[in-house]
Amino acid sequence: MRKLILTCAMLLAAFAVIAARSFDPNAQSRQSFSSPGSSLPAAENERGTSTLCNANEDVIFNCEIAGRRKIVSLCSSKQLDRQRGYLQYRFGRPGAIELEYPHERQNTQAAFKYSRYTRPLVTLLTVRFETNGYTYELHDDDNSEGRPTRRDFYLTITPPGANQNSTDMRCHAPVTSHLIELEDVVPNEEAP
Numbered sequence: 001m002r003k004l005i006l007t008c009a010m011l012l013a014a015f016a017v018i019a020a021r022s023f024d025p026n027a028q029s030r031q032s033f034s035s036p037g038s039s040l041p042a043a044e045n046e047r048g049t050s051t052l053c054n055a056n057e058d059v060i061f062n063c064e065i066a067g068r069r070k071i072v073s074l075c076s077s078k079q080l081d082r083q084r085g086y087l088q089y090r091f092g093r094p095g096a097i098e099l100e101y102p103h104e105r106q107n108t109q110a111a112f113k114y115s116r117y118t119r120p121l122v123t124l125l126t127v128r129f130e131t132n133g134y135t136y137e138l139h140d141d142d143n144s145e146g147r148p149t150r151r152d153f154y155l156t157i158t159p160p161g162a163n164q165n166s167t168d169m170r171c172h173a174p175v176t177s178h179l180i181e182l183e184d185v186v187p188n189e190e191a192p
Contacts, residue, residue: 051075051176052090052097060087060178061127061138063153063171069093072155072171074127074138080185082109087186089129089136101131112186114179121145125179127186133160140177153177 051062053075061074070092077085086105092098102111117124121144128137135158143150153171158164 050094052092052094058178059176060181061140061153062176063174065155065169066172068169070098072138072169074179077105080109082185085109087112087182089138099131101129101136109186112182113189114182114186115189116180116183125177127179127182128189134158138179140179 050064050071051059052071052073053059053062056078057075058078058080059073060076062071064071071090071094073090074087075090076087079085080087086108088105088108089101090097090099102108111129113128115124115126115128123142125140126137128135130136135156137156137158139152139154139156141150141152141154143152153175155169155171156166157169158166
């Protein structure tokens, strides 16, 4: 009986920590992540890699794609909410951007969709957009259920057509991710 009570108490404590982090948008804000491979625990250096964002922009998401020497960045104006500012996705290298979406910097928030799936010890954040028939998704997956705990960051690209396979492009460290800050900025959709 003591083991059951102790187990329940530990689960409730863990849930309380996750719930507090989930409901406080600043709890995860301005964190960067770093480690070898795709499991990335928190680190101190926010700008440890090149970014496609300008100096007068905020970095919402930024990483180098493993094995490709390409950078994926989600950049925003310094002031960003539902009505003000802009949000832009950029892919490529500094000085050689291959994709910038949307091209215009007005009413950009509606061009993206945000989803969050949360359960005790797991938070999955996704920002999605579509252009030219392709679907692009930025992922920040935090899974503390297993051992070791995992923090994965990646880009998923799905080509047009119902039977097409998606491609996942994993980030390598360091990674900057503030996707949670978009929860009240871009339209929300149900998480899968």
